[in-house]
Amino acid sequence: MSGNGAGRQQNISQLIAETIGMEMERDPGIVFLGEDIGYSGGTFGASRDLFRRFGEWRVRDTPISEMGFAGMAVGLAMSGWRPLVEIMFVDFIGVCLEPVYNAIAKNRYMSGGRVAMPVTIRAAGGCIGVAAQHSQTLWGMLAHLPGLKVVAPSNPHDYRGLLAASIESEDPVIVIEHKDAYLRKTTEFPLGTEIPSGRYTVPLGKANVVRRGGDLTLATLSTMVEKSLAAAEVLQTDGIGVEVIDLRSVVPLDDATVTDSVARTGRLLVVDEDYLSFGLSGELVARVVENLGPTVVKGVSRLANPDLPIPAALSLEREVIPNEDRILSAARTIVASG
Amino acid sequence: MSGNGAGRQQNISQLIAETIGMEMERDPGIVFLGEDIGYSGGTFGASRDLFRRFGEWRVRDTPISEMGFAGMAVGLAMSGWRPLVEIMFVDFIGVCLEPVYNAIAKNRYMSGGRVAMPVTIRAAGGCIGVAAQHSQTLWGMLAHLPGLKVVAPSNPHDYRGLLAASIESEDPVIVIEHKDAYLRKTTEFPLGTEIPSGRYTVPLGKANVVRRGGDLTLATLSTMVEKSLAAAEVLQTDGIGVEVIDLRSVVPLDDATVTDSVARTGRLLVVDEDYLSFGLSGELVARVVENLGPTVVKGVSRLANPDLPIPAALSLEREVIPNEDRILSAARTIVASG
Amino acid sequence: MMGDTAGLPPEHTQDAGPACRPERATGMSNAPTLLDRYRLMVTMRAFEEACAQGIPTGELRGELHLADGQEAVAAGMAGALRSDDWMVSTHRCHQHAIVKGVPLEEMMAEIYERVTGLSRGKGGHVHLFDMEHRFSVTGIVGSSLPVALGHAYACRLDNSDSIAIGITGDGGTNTGQFHETMNMAAIWRLPLVILVENNHYAISVPAEEVIAGRGIAERAEAYGAWGRRVDGTDVDEVAVAFAQAVGHARGGNGPALLEAVCFRFRGHYEGDIDHYRKTVVKRRMREEGDPLTIVRRRLLERGEVDETEIAEVESEARGRVRDILQKVRETPGPDAVEAFRDVFAEVPA
Amino acid sequence: MMGDTAGLPPEHTQDAGPACRPERATGMSNAPTLLDRYRLMVTMRAFEEACAQGIPTGELRGELHLADGQEAVAAGMAGALRSDDWMVSTHRCHQHAIVKGVPLEEMMAEIYERVTGLSRGKGGHVHLFDMEHRFSVTGIVGSSLPVALGHAYACRLDNSDSIAIGITGDGGTNTGQFHETMNMAAIWRLPLVILVENNHYAISVPAEEVIAGRGIAERAEAYGAWGRRVDGTDVDEVAVAFAQAVGHARGGNGPALLEAVCFRFRGHYEGDIDHYRKTVVKRRMREEGDPLTIVRRRLLERGEVDETEIAEVESEARGRVRDILQKVRETPGPDAVEAFRDVFAEVPA
């Protein structure tokens, strides 16, 4: 029962809980803090059994005091521990962003490298029809703040491997888990269903080319990888070959892999479930254009959540977030235009 | 003595205080909250005299409770008042970002347009040798959050006009004032020294073409406008015509004006005193490339603070933030490369 | 409008008159009868049940937080609460909206994300805004309190004798905002009542494990404020204590902190498996701590009304909510174009 | 290292031995003498003056916060404080670093942003980090407290009898972090001492105008914690109270809140025109509330030392700081390449 998910009927929240358990067993320095992560096993079930296995001191149910326990992570890290912090929804991180960006992110630098901040923050993000204050991904905002790594897995294999790598990292990492994934079975995903039986990590900052194609590079991450793959299938029948790249992390951003691909395809479409402006999609377009020079690129395009709060009504949410249809039409437009 | 600064020996902090005073006189619904803004007239002197003129209820010295008084602004606005909030350094906004992005920014939308949030937040930003926790501008982070307008003035005329427009706006606006400006005389600036004697506003979202040129479009804002103008002078003597655009606001971002300019010059250099990645510079490059199509653009380039905390030592700070020399060489490189 | 509110006669949410700047004295001059409160509570229970119906059908998603079992807290506010008072509530907000006079139909329509909802379906069940009835919500725990503080500050600026009610759960008192709000309200003597619904749990976390000290009400002392704890299953007790809290705040004495101890009958949200509470405890809670049962028994004991009258009140209230739900369900959702409206008031040309 | 610290004999910052997991009993077995404390205080005063010298020359910029007048608070910690205890300080941090044993030269070099500084000049005067001496700082008011809470939690995890000291000013107690930290420390009975330097002002804002209730120390009650206020100009009183606070926390009784009332002689930061305090008050403060004068007088009264001995201690301490400043000034700043190092431990290939 050592968490080898291969073939088991397990959902992502169980996989996450098992992964944390494996890491906590491996490294007795890991302390896990958050609301409802202990006795109840997590609001999304992503920490089930850990309280029983590791006890209240290493798996700590906190009061609703995010500012306080995010700051605690700083002290724990300086004391030589390895804090794992759950912020239930990433939307709440505004309550405690100060210690995250001014201490967790900066202490290594401000101390001239003498202080390590091996802090991992897990938080749920993404749109599942739960309105403006519980639907954000915010990785674009977090990625802007130097000193933080920002990760968003798309499939079972990576949910485990990226989380393990984040926890193991000497650097602070924020992992945004998609709420839509938690209750899905690992076997239901279109990729990454093979989960090695031993411990493994997926290196932070290495994109994954999940589909090859010659006409268009589609870079994306998290749940949008799946939607993009579905669109790519359809486009294939139209004779459009789409190379789909799962970025896996926003920081480090593997623009090299994307640039290599665009050097071949000539076209870049970024699909992002975060707000459009001042985030991932603009950065990636800019880097690729800088890397290749604009004249080499035939077309760039971005499909992301528009710059508005997520509306409550599911019918409206569906109007605004990227989906297979919108990916299809964005891809067709960019390919058609030259 | 109605704040007509033309020709007077006034510094920017006085100009700001006078502007707030003019607005508070004009609109009795304005309430001003913040630390040290009252009795002492502001840490940077940017609210001097207001306490005496408007009394403690409209000019309120708060405890160090940013989370609380940022949230207060929400209630005040819903009660029909027009809150002006000072966050002493924008670096501290992490303490209270939650009410800023989840309520101030979203309440209009979440209420179906029935709630107005005419909140203005003023905060000091920018590098003047004061280390990692007091040097940020963070406008890229703030701009990512829909529902907020983000303004950063570059010259005396705009310090007044943009602030007045922000306060008057029915929308939430964050004004990032550069610390370097506060103690400079209004007459010392290379532009915007003519201050109309009556009240005026500068519309939010309209960039200002502050210098014409045919070879390169340089888009920037805040203190970097001045450094860019100085570089443009030098480049002129090399025969390189630089069109310098003061963006004035990050949101709304006047990419139309920049696009028009790049359509003529073919080249875009963005100069930004915020962190490079996932912020203003990437967004502007992406929009211009999208607007024109990549092949029309000969070159794009970005010069911004690298993705690292601002080091304390002034000698190191000077290594990392854009300055005239670096602007010169970035401009020369982009022009030389085609 | 009245046909649409919770069925309280108008004087029970004291109306301050059109000017909304009342000179009217403090107090419960229009005290609702116990039967009035019962009607309100039955309406609340029916309303929550009508919301719950949207979950199995998929009409509603997300964390729908219902408050069955806590009716006495909300209904205890009727009377002392005035229409020109402001209220800021939490994720568990429907009962508070009801006592504040938010029209049931617009509220239900918002919860069901219809075009006729308070926000045309753009806010949803944790983001109710009704400025006419001076009511709003935030889904972020603790953040209701500074907003209420802002209203209380505005009341002072207005020189009115309106007050603000900031509501939070027990869990919310552990946020920094609780401290900052109490402190600022106290130093400026603002007319603020902080009402804490202590239902013993913040999701799965028991209040006694995460709240240090003697209790929540006792924390008022740290700020030199008025503080009191009350049995939140007893609507009469709540009503008396809430009126005192309001009297304190409205009287210019600064903030009042009222802790109402109560039970949450359902899971934290619809779908919560609620495995962190023992079945036997949950059963006893419903058997012994149901505020509706308590009031019903008391009404009969007092002999003011008989079973028939009570049954009438119940069926009328339930019928009304049922009709509203049906009407709401027949109403369409918002137009697609709504998604793109209302981000900003002003967009540059 | 010792030649570099504040001149306390090693036992005065109690050394827990190399393992840093001492079984040693609580208490002040190595109590510093009053003369030891005086030496420390003179060093602190001289140190701040040496920092101030960098302002007119332009060597230092930004908000340099000096703590002249508050020496008794810091020096009062010597003795009860152990080398394996953790300390987290504020923007006004130099004196705390000194009593914690942070080497003066590396600290001065950091403040003067030299390559030999604690962080090679990358942190600066409000970001001192010395893990060897278990000392760190944040420039964000209130944020020192949760960090100290994390250390206290680590002490429990380690099963050590180390404790954490979280320092804040009066102003910092109005932040939400104060409340969250006190509460969590109390529910988990963590070995945390919160030391509040109440110097009456948060920049220009008087404590009594923005702190509600009877006082800061009294706020401990809200959390069932130990709380006490002490005259922070009297090093003996501070020492006794601090030892009690430490004893409480180290003894496994949860957090202790110690409020030390003191004066800040200089402006909030160098360059502050300090127009919000009356000149006469400032003069009286220096005349009557100077903790150095008080100790000096007491030393002489007690007759344990004479003027000459005191003068020797003074000139030795001042001389040492002067030498350090000179040495620091002769040291170069960091290499340009330093700017680009230490953002991350790991950078992808």
Ligand SMILES: Cc1ncc(C[n+]2csc(CCOP(=O)(O)OP(=O)(O)O)c2C)c(N)n1
């Ligand atoms: C800042 C923040 N943290 C966490 C949450 C998630 N959350 C929603 S309700 C809740 C529990 C609230 O408990 P309490 O205040 O006692 O209210 P109750 O649900 O019991 O009515 C939590 C943790 C949130 N919405 N906001």
Ligand SMILES: Cc1ncc(C[n+]2csc(CCOP(=O)(O)OP(=O)(O)O)c2C)c(N)n1
């Ligand atoms: C969150 C935050 N808000 C505001 C500031 C700006 N600031 C720096 S020191 C200070 C006053 C602190 O007062 P107090 O805690 O009493 O400490 P003192 O300066 O008196 O030692 C303020 C407001 C800050 N650094 N952090």
Ligand SMILES: [Mg+2]
């Ligand atoms: Mg609760």
Ligand SMILES: [Mg+2]
């Ligand atoms: Mg102070």
